[in-house]
Amino acid sequence: MTVPLLDLHQQHESLMPQIRQAFDEVARSGQFILGRYVETFEQQFAEYLGVKHAVGVSSGTDALLAAMMAMGIGPGDEVVTTAFTFFATAGSIARVGATPVFVDINPRTYNIEAKDIEGAITDKTKAIMPVHLYGLSANMDPIMKTAEAHGLKVIEDAAQAAGARCLGRPVGSIGDVGCFSFYPTKNLAGMGDGGACTTNDDELAQKLREIRNHGADRADHFPVVGGNFRLDGLQAAVLSIKLPHLDRWCDQRREHADLYGKELEELAITTPFESHDRHHVYNQYTVRVRGKGMRDGLRHHLSACGIGSRVYYPAPLHRQPCFTHLGYDPGSLPFAEEASEQVLSLPAFPEMSVQQQDEVINCVRDFFLAE
Ligand SMILES: Cc1ncc(COP(=O)(O)O)c(C=O)c1O
Incomplete structure (x- = not known):
């Protein structure tokens, strides 16, 4: 008997009638990029996590990028993160022009700990980016206390951890912003690339919405430079079916x-x-x-x-x-x-x-x- 590392066929088989119907609906609606299917999923995901805002984006990588851009993190800044994670965590820090400062992991949990983060903080540090590796939350309370003590932002890389909790609180709802991936291998998976930023901060949510759409705050008006980090309607419709x-x-x-x-x-x-x-x-x-x-x-x-x-x-x-x-x-x-x-x-x-x-x-x- 063969056993694959991951088998999505069975999951999709049982949901296929709903997914086909959703594809038909999206196709007929013409709401391919952002639009009502994305908004519906954003509301559902925010409710699931108990946060005020979920902003659908094009991937987990773009969620991290958009989060840092919305916080104004860039050249000259440092972001403390783990050395043991998927490349996108640190790649995104480098892509905004900031420097990833790596700390070692707790060998038992594979996650970074507040005491090690503390030692890596300098006057250039702007944020801490813990990763909830493999689906296990980092020990968030001490990390939040460290961030507060030093006036730093916390960006949770929750790409691998949709559904995980720390002391009863869903990951992605604890830091200033949570970044999720809906890559097909994730626990909540689209049928292509997708991601979301989650936050309780109204201003940050608004900035994220602008940054995912080239920085536009209204049609043809760009106060800042953003990117094309938009989630599409087909992915959002699939995610709405899968979330329950x-x-x-x-x-x-x-x-x-x-x-x-x-x-x-x-x-x-x-x-x-x-x-x-x-x-x-x-x-x-x-x-x-x-x-x-x-x-x-x-x-x-x-x-x-x-x-x-x-x-x-x-x-x-x-x-x-x-x-x-x-x-x-x-x-x-x-x-x-x-x-x-x-x-x-x-x-x-x-x-x-x-x-x-x-x-x-x-x-x-x-x-x-x-x-
Ligand atoms: C820890 C971590 N961060 C970020 C990402 C990036 O997500 P995506 O592949 O959706 O860009 C992933 C996904 O592979 C990940 O595992």
Whole structure:
């Protein structure tokens, strides 16, 4: 039996009649870019998160860019973030002309912590950008306190964490702005690119709406330079259909995580961090495998069994060629470097069957018991 890392077919199969109908409606309406389908989704997503505003944008990357542009972050400014994340987090900081300042991760949660952020703050720092990696919220209360103490903005990179919560509060509703991705691998996924910025700040929301549309505050009038970061109606219509299922899908991922946790417990593997105050939504179910060559060995073994897995992420961002000029030497952020050599994500998509999960568990067991 093969088990892909992610299988969207089943999810789409059950929703296809609704999605086809929505495509027909959007096509007939001609509301292809922004317009009423986007507005409806924005209202639904804001309500889901309990925030005042959701601003639909073209991708998670553009959500981060738009957020920083709306806050006036640019050349000469620093944004403190994690070295262990998808490239877009730091790429967006560099694209607005600011400097990403990388801090190391907590090796257990893979997220950055307030105490490390504190040490990276300078008089050029304008914002903190924590990432809720794999669907686990960063420890937000201390981060918010640090930001407040230093007068900094907090931009949550919630791209992987729609549905996650920290002390009962949805991620994306805690910082000054939350940035979401609806890329097809995400827990709430469009059928193409899409994203959203979320905020309780009326002024920031207005700026975001302008910036996603070239900076226009009304037709043909551009007080600032923005971009084309608009969400389209077809994506919004799909997202409106999927949003009511998000919590159930997250719960299914959590059930898979629970079973993995029990079944893999006695193996030489570290399963993900779970804590009662953080509702993990397992966009990735990521284990850590210590020992030279062991992670890659497990990956090859899984692949030989027809099981999908993936390394998120094989190189931390401070060691990427485009950031060499920032001067981070090998060993400068040791936990991020070590994680990139040891992490492996296993299938945990909501519709994964019991048989499929058994197959993964047995294959992982075989690998360790054969050692
Ligand atoms: C942590 C993180 N930030 C940002 C992004 C960028 O999102 P998108 O691919 O929608 O541009 C992603 C998505 O892959 C991500 O995982």
